[in-house]
Amino acid sequence: QITLKESGPTLVKPTQTLTLTCTFSGFSLSTSGVGVGWIRQPPGKALEWLALIYWDDDKRYSPSLKSRLTITKDTSKNQVVLTMTNMDPVDTATYYCAQLGIAAAGTFDPWGQGTLVTVSS
Amino acid sequence: DIVMTQTPLSSPVTLGQPASISCRSSQSLVHSDGNTYLSWLQQRPGQPPRLLIYKISNRFSGVPDRFSGSGAGTDFTLKISRVEAEDVGVYYCMQATQFPLTFGQGTKVEIK
Numbered sequence: 001q002i003t004l005k006e007s008g009p010t011l012v013k014p015t016q017t018l019t020l021t022c023t024f025s026g027f028s029l030s031t032s033g034v035g036v037g038w039i040r041q042p043p044g045k046a047l048e049w050l051a052l053i054y055w056d057d058d059k060r061y062s063p064s065l066k067s068r069l070t071i072t073k074d075t076s077k078n079q080v081v082l083t084m085t086n087m088d089p090v091d092t093a094t095y096y097c098a099q100l101g102i103a104a105a106g107t108f109d110p111w112g113q114g115t116l117v118t119v120s121s
Numbered sequence: 122d123i124v125m126t127q128t129p130l131s132s133p134v135t136l137g138q139p140a141s142i143s144c145r146s147s148q149s150l151v152h153s154d155g156n157t158y159l160s161w162l163q164q165r166p167g168q169p170p171r172l173l174i175y176k177i178s179n180r181f182s183g184v185p186d187r188f189s190g191s192g193a194g195t196d197f198t199l200k201i202s203r204v205e206a207e208d209v210g211v212y213y214c215m216q217a218t219q220f221p222l223t224f225g226q227g228t229k230v231e232i233k
Binding site: 014037046047048049052060061062063064096098100103104105106107108109110111112113 | 122152156158160167170171172175176181182198201207213215217218220221222223224226227
């Protein structure tokens with residue numbers, strides 16, 4: 001069974017850096033074709049893709065946020081870490097991590113439960 | 122960026138009746154490998170998204186057969202043949218043919 005779980009602070013101040021960790025089980029990020037992505041959802045709004053890292057360490061970012069995002073993986077720990085700099089109240093959202101590409105090509109499944117991050121002073 | 126436009130944004134449906142959601146992309150979603158990476162996700166209230174359909178029409182494991190996907194190129198449709206109470210939620214189309222990956226605005230399905 002594949003599971004993913006997001007962890008990190010629930011509250012950050014404006015201008016701070018957010019660090020989120022996705023800890024997963026049931027698969028390896030060293031397996032060809034596998035990826036893990038981050039997606040966020042502001043309260044009551046739609047999903048927005050942020051970043052993706054593949055098994056071969058290829059990294060992709062949303063162009064609108066690229067300057068603020070860094071995604072890394074630790075294969076030995078089964079973790080993917082997303083950092084977002086210069087946080088702003090508009091970044092308040094539930095942040096999800098999800099697996100890309102094993103059971104269903106070209107989409108995300110399964111997803112973690114998500115973690116709500118509030119940006120406020 | 123490929124823009125994904127869903128219609129309607131809200132769909133009140135009577136239990137047992139069909140529902141249909143349209144998703145239109147601003148560019149063709151046919152990838153250079155010949156596949157079309159258009160998927161549909163369901164998000165029930167308070168839950169993370171769940172995959173229903175991938176590559177236009179492939180029903181994911183465990184998804185009831187009342188859900189079906191169709192379309193090609195830039196126009197895609199998700200159909201629910203007979204809406205059940207557990208189908209209430211927001212449905213998103215998503216494209217993974219080209220970076221950045223993009224989602225539709227979501228369509229809220231509710232019971233009349």
